[in-house]
Amino acid sequence: MAGFRSIKTQALVVGTMRLGEADRLVTLYTRERGRVSAVAKGVRRPLSRIGGRLEPFSLVHVLLHPGRSIYTVTGVDTIRSFQAVREELFRLEAGAQLCEAVRGLFTEEEANPAAFNVLVRGVAKLAGASGAGEVSVAVTGTIVKLLLVQGFVPDLAGCVACGTTEGLVGFGAEEGGILCSHCLETAAVGCFAVTDEGIRCLHDLVSCPLAELDPSRMEESGLREAERMARRLLAHYAGWQTGP
Ligand SMILES: [Zn+2]
Structure with missing residues (x-):
């Protein structure tokens, strides 16, 4: 993982799985870093702003904070949800x-x-x-x-x-x-x-x-x-x- 500065990039959500009680592990295909795994914390709580935007196949602007071994999603904006x-x-x-x-x-x-x-x-x-x-x-x-x-x-x-x-x-x-x-x-x-x-x-x-x-x-x-x-x-x- 290069450096410890947050990365802002477009990404397509290509995988998502539950992690613990409230978190989710997402696989993103990003424009800037290719395929990455990231933890989205608290996204399964009802009022999570991030959760609903990390559905599979959604195209998003995402802010990723690099940790010791994995990224954390700290912000998400939907570009196209591809809900169909x-x-x-x-x-x-x-x-x-x-x-x-x-x-x-x-x-x-x-x-x-x-x-x-x-x-x-x-x-x-x-x-x-x-x-x-x-x-x-x-x-x-x-x-x-x-x-x-x-x-x-x-x-x-x-x-x-x-x-x-x-x-x-x-x-x-x-x-x-x-x-x-x-x-x-x-x-x-x-x-x-x-x-x-x-x-x-x-x-x-x-x-x-x-x-x-x-x-x-x-x-x-x-x-x-x-x-x-x-x-x-x-x-x-x-x-x-x-x-x-
Ligand atoms: Zn031949």
Whole structure:
């Protein structure tokens, strides 16, 4: 923890849990310090001014006082509450995937303003998403953009193993992109078949700005494939174990 002066920063609340009788431990993704944990004292008392402003997915101005091992939240102002994310279970579940991605991809106290901007845009898109397709595009698109800001760019132009641009039918997260039929056959476990539509959808998620991603221009099956590829990449780079 650098220095002992208070820090004022924008932050997105990406996690919160009870701590003792009245306190709460919050995980914040801040513009100035990246991911940090902080204690919010007395926030579960009925008259707490801070408590109601530290709901998950809220975008806030926050004042953090550095302690010996953890920050204390000493002031909070809401910028946008993104209440729509918390109001519907399907949005809340999708939002939880974003929080998990942030915990997996970013170490504590490493500032990354580009990641902060992606996350805020992603939560805003999720807050406005109504159908399953829109929710999927918001979450998968945000996860792909978070991978990109960390430098993990999937190779979709040709087979990552042999370079051919013909007969691209597979995907491997460990390999880092698309595989041809020959290389898919000989690839390690964990690779799987994908269609042209799936590859095209992932390509759109990589190359289009989040705000312009439109599920009505994507086949549902292709979007599901792109979702699977993005999740595998996330799991690979976050160091998680995955099933088939
Ligand atoms: Zn190949």
